[in-house]
Amino acid sequence: MSIMEEEIRKAADILLKSKSSMAFTGAGISVESGIPPFRGEGGLWTKYDPGFLDLDFYISNPNTAWPVIKEIFYDFFGKARPNMAHLGLALLERKGLLKGVVTQNIDNLHQEAGSKNVIEFHGNCRYMVCLDCQSNFNVSDITLNELPPSCPACDSLLKPDFIFFGEAIPPDAYMASQELARNSQAVLIIGSTGVITPANQIPIIAKHHGAVIIEINTEPSTYTNYITDIYLQGKASEIMKKLLETMF
């Protein structure tokens, strides 16, 4: 057996034996679905200015911000489909081997893959919220032909329902993630640099409560030499496929 096969075997055994496991995902799990991460080579911030996602800028300049937001999050993200890594997590949940997924992603791909308990730390771009009356809408019910889109209930400005810079983490998601982390015996981290606070604390909380940390990433992250017990280097979909083949 190669070292990699041995590590995958160890990870598979841990996930099969653990009474309560969770996944923690970042932009890397969606790269093979065609969505680039924010940082690094080919990242979205090499092409776009992150200032468009600053809440104060957005409120003062919705006409400037919207064409860029539409291009990234609706024309582009809208075409993405879940890959083997998303599908694998949904399968583990169906088999009773995963209690839930805490994701930093806003692309809805875990839900599209069939995951049920998805805790969205940073919101979801498939919904819009009214900045005035707080009504929430499915994007499919909002026309983006005229920008910026306005609230069907009160005509005020709508905002994609994910966290902009300067916004707080949704309290329910924050609480639920911490609780899941405290009660997990194993955490599968997939495709996160671990540099975004406070989301990056979730696997650390689990580790402090005794969880074994399994990490899948193409490159070492801030977790790798810190809390990770088993590091599986490679693309999320390829490692997930091997992991599932070893488990079942």
Ligand code: NAD
């Ligand atoms: P990040 O962009 O900072 O880093 C991505 C990580 O994924 C890196 O560690 C990289 O090595 C790894 N990676 C790249 N390709 C991979 C692959 N094929 N398989 C496995 N790993 C791979 O991501 P982050 O830590 O999640 O933080 C960025 C923030 O940006 C998050 O808040 C997230 O919400 C947001 N974001 C979301 C999306 C999305 O919804 N798909 C896309 C871009 C950014």
Ligand code: ZN
């Ligand atoms: Zn409204």
